[in-house]
Amino acid sequence: MAPPSIATADVVVIGAGLQGSAVALRLAQAGRRVVVLERSVPGAEASSAAGGILSPGVEAAEPGPFYALCRASLARYPGWIAEVEAASGMHAGFRALGTLEVALDDLHAQVLASRAERLHAHRLPVEVLDGDAARALEPGLSPEARGALHFTDEASVDARALARAVPIAAARAGATFLTGQVRRIRIEGGRAVGVDHERGRIDAGAVVLAAGAWSLQVEGHGLPPRAVRPVRGQMAVLDTRPPLLRRVIFSGHGYVVPRPDGRILCGATMEEVGFERGVTAGGLLHVLKVGLEIAPALAQAPVVETWSNFRPASPDGAPILGPGAVPDLFYATGHTRNGILLAPITADAIGALLLGERPPVDLAPFSPSRLEQR
Ligand SMILES: Cc1cc2nc3c(=O)[nH]c(=O)nc-3n(C[C@H](O)[C@H](O)[C@H](O)COP(=O)(O)OP(=O)(O)OC[C@H]3O[C@@H](n4cnc5c(N)ncnc54)[C@H](O)[C@@H]3O)c2cc1C
Numbered sequence: 462m463a464p465p466s467i468a469t470a471d472v473v474v475i476g477a478g479l480q481g482s483a484v485a486l487r488l489a490q491a492g493r494r495v496v497v498l499e500r501s502v503p504g505a506e507a508s509s510a511a512g513g514i515l516s517p518g519v520e521a522a523e524p525g526p527f528y529a530l531c532r533a534s535l536a537r538y539p540g541w542i543a544e545v546e547a548a549s550g551m552h553a554g555f556r557a558l559g560t561l562e563v564a565l566d567d568l569h570a571q572v573l574a575s576r577a578e579r580l581h582a583h584r585l586p587v588e589v590l591d592g593d594a595a596r597a598l599e600p601g602l603s604p605e606a607r608g609a610l611h612f613t614d615e616a617s618v619d620a621r622a623l624a625r626a627v628p629i630a631a632a633r634a635g636a637t638f639l640t641g642q643v644r645r646i647r648i649e650g651g652r653a654v655g656v657d658h659e660r661g662r663i664d665a666g667a668v669v670l671a672a673g674a675w676s677l678q679v680e681g682h683g684l685p686p687r688a689v690r691p692v693r694g695q696m697a698v699l700d701t702r703p704p705l706l707r708r709v710i711f712s713g714h715g716y717v718v719p720r721p722d723g724r725i726l727c728g729a730t731m732e733e734v735g736f737e738r739g740v741t742a743g744g745l746l747h748v749l750k751v752g753l754e755i756a757p758a759l760a761q762a763p764v765v766e767t768w769s770n771f772r773p774a775s776p777d778g779a780p781i782l783g784p785g786a787v788p789d790l791f792y793a794t795g796h797t798r799n800g801i802l803l804a805p806i807t808a809d810a811i812g813a814l815l816l817g818e819r820p821p822v823d824l825a826p827f828s829p830s831r832l833e834q835r
Pocket of ligand 1: 475476477478479480481498499500501502503504505506507508509510511512513514515641642643644671672673674675676678679693694695696728729769770771772773793794795796797798799800801802803
């Protein structure tokens, strides 16, 4: 027997991470009745744990549909942040200072040089710097730095602040947030018609699965067996006063993300450990080594915070966006390493589908069906 109905909505969203909340904001702004279901605290999982790097240049090194998606999302960021900040009354720490990828040895210098050639051939925005020019931009950078790629129009954001601000903005726009676990997606007559939540049934015209790394735990998800898996990332935060660095800097093994108050996030591990939470000695060793190789003076900085969480990793690292085989069931999951970067385009694309509009980008390369052939 069906559980008692506790709500009805135009759209029910499973998960109030950045993806679910951003989609809910878009739909609520368009006047749709949206219910967002979150089993813990909105934004408190992967979205709060992220470095907040917005870097198509490093993360999607080859031109193609994924790179184009990342660029389309980066282009939306300033306007989207302004909207979220105005609606939530919070600051999200968006800083468009560019990203550096530094070569700390000759082999990495060669890799960067050939990447720069490919990017230039496609007229993509990147500057090639020698070691001195990179240190002129970031005096705290290691004397070992042989050179760097400078992705001049890239940015970063305070992911933890953003992951709080977007649900607040969505709620103020009219979305309803309910606490509790979604057990399954209800399919009737071959279509998604709502969900069974721990407090009862929610009937809806459409369902959006945005449950991050836990997406395959929702019964009725309709995705291929290994479409999303957890990849743990550990992070350590160092405190520098005055701030030692300004820009996001990648090496070949990880990155540092400076905040304006002098905190510097060092990240992040990529670990296949299932849903085992924790910060480990080996993980800390890895991320601290990354930080100290990039900027040796960090050796003196106190460690002020550590954490870990789970990236929702897809087999090819690209997100799973749009409809699948079940009518009225839509996906906003599998964002892997780039869910912060991809939030605005996810919101616009999934929002458009649900509003009966044409999505701003071709979603075919991100369809769940691509994963069935793997
Ligand atoms: C250490 C680390 C560093 C990262 N750095 C970056 C970065 O610099 N830049 C970048 O772009 N990306 C980065 N990422 C990736 C990014 O954080 C993720 O891709 C993004 O946060 C995914 O958003 P989400 O909303 O899908 O997932 P989440 O934020 O995890 O949200 C999913 C939500 O669904 C809820 N949920 C799950 N199952 C259910 C259920 N059955 N019922 C109700 N609720 C449910 C969960 O509680 C959770 O709140 C990083 C990730 C990690 C872990």
